[in-house]
Amino acid sequence: DIVGACFTLVREITLTHTYLYMYTYTHHSFFYRNTSLCACDKCLMEYDPWLSELMEASPEPFLSVTNYMSEDIFNWWKRIQRDKRNYTFYNKTVDKIFHIFPPNVGFTRPSPDLCRTCAVVGNSGNLMGSFYGPLIDFHDIVIRMNRGPTKGFERDVGTKTTHHVMYPHSSTNLDNTTYLVLFPFKTYDLEWLIQSFTQRYVLCKVNTSVMILSPAFMKYVHHVWLKRKGKYPSTGFMTLILSLHMCDEVSVFGFGADRNRNWNHYYEKLKVKRLRTGHHAGNEEYKLIEELYKKEKILFFRGW
Ligand SMILES: *[C@@H]1O[C@H](CO)[C@@H](O)[C@H](O)[C@H]1NC(C)=O
Ligand SMILES: *[C@@H]1O[C@H](CO)[C@@H](O)[C@H](O)[C@H]1NC(C)=O
Ligand SMILES: *[C@@H]1O[C@H](CO)[C@@H](O)[C@H](O)[C@H]1NC(C)=O
Ligand SMILES: *[C@@H]1O[C@H](CO)[C@@H](O)[C@H](O)[C@H]1NC(C)=O
Ligand SMILES: *[C@@H]1O[C@H](CO)[C@@H](O)[C@H](O)[C@H]1NC(C)=O
DSSP states (O other), X not given: OHHHHHHHHHHHHHHTTOOOOBOOOOOGGGGGSTTOOOSSSSOTTSOOHHHHHHHHTOOOSBOBTTBOOOHHHHHHHHHHTTOOOOHHHHHHHHHHHHHHSOBOOOOOOOOTTOOOEEEEEXXXXXXTTOOOHHHHHTSSEEEEETTOOOTTOHHHXXXXXXXXXXXXXXXXXXXXXXXXXEOOSSHHHHXXXXXXXXXXXXXXXXXXXXXXXXXXXXXXXXXXXXTTOSSSOOHHHHHHHHHHHHOSEEEEESOSOOTTSOOOBTTSOOOOOSOOOTTSOXXXXXXXXXXXXXXXXXXXXXXX
């Protein structure tokens, strides 16, 4: 009895003063009003017709008890990775998750008194030799993704990770100060979350909070930002768009090619010499990142 076992574990974990939070997110329209400015010198959400229009079309980014996925979205979502599971099964799996990870507010709302600075750290080889470590760690929120290690690369990528974006195949152990941000691409990924919790792999040992990206947000990024180009958006691009919702100031590191136009990871020896973005609309995504940079919505550190 998976759920029963999890309840027991939750109780144990709670008793040992560790906490599991489910990130909840409401009233996102809050972001776009002129009154919701921040305490930074410059706030991301200062009115701009282009960005405001894109942001206003956003659904709530995270799944929660009050933000289930509609069947419509499910039908889009199940096509991206040929999921065989049906909507009823998905629904039941999500129900289980919300039983295991009790809903809890772990969200800093935008406020005129707050300046929420974020570093979004991709895995590009352009981080090698960049000496960005201290600069990255200086941000309140540091979001890393997939395998993205810090150990052994501290000088260039820093040490702090407040949020780690993963899907099951890219998972890595997290320490107890890092939020797990799951990007589910199929129902199985949600089952994986339950299993990894019950089987004491990733989540059991830690007070990691779990946030689950809503498939509706994935569809929004694909349709509204990328105008349906590519099969679905890359993890890096979705993370960047997500950060626009969590931060007042966004600095982007480790995206794009290195100075020799190679695309590789900072933690691996060069394998792929030319641009290859698979199912994803790499060029389109990169153009949008440059556009955000040109409009001074984000800071963009290329490493060269
Ligand atoms: C924000 O302010 C700008 C100019 O000051 C105005 O044009 C725009 O309509 C306002 N937006 C909202 C959502 O109030
Ligand atoms: C959905 O899938 C489950 C098991 O995977 C099956 O038992 C159920 O009949 C299916 N429901 C529908 C409406 O197809
Ligand atoms: C799935 O869950 C939602 C939200 O609880 C509910 O409105 C919907 O009817 C459910 N659908 C199915 C097929 O279980
Ligand atoms: C978090 O991990 C550190 C190092 O492993 C440990 O010392 C600390 O007690 C942990 N905190 C909680 C709340 O579990
Ligand atoms: C983990 O526990 C420590 C110590 O209680 C706390 O300071 C920290 O905020 C917790 N982390 C999360 C992600 O909840």
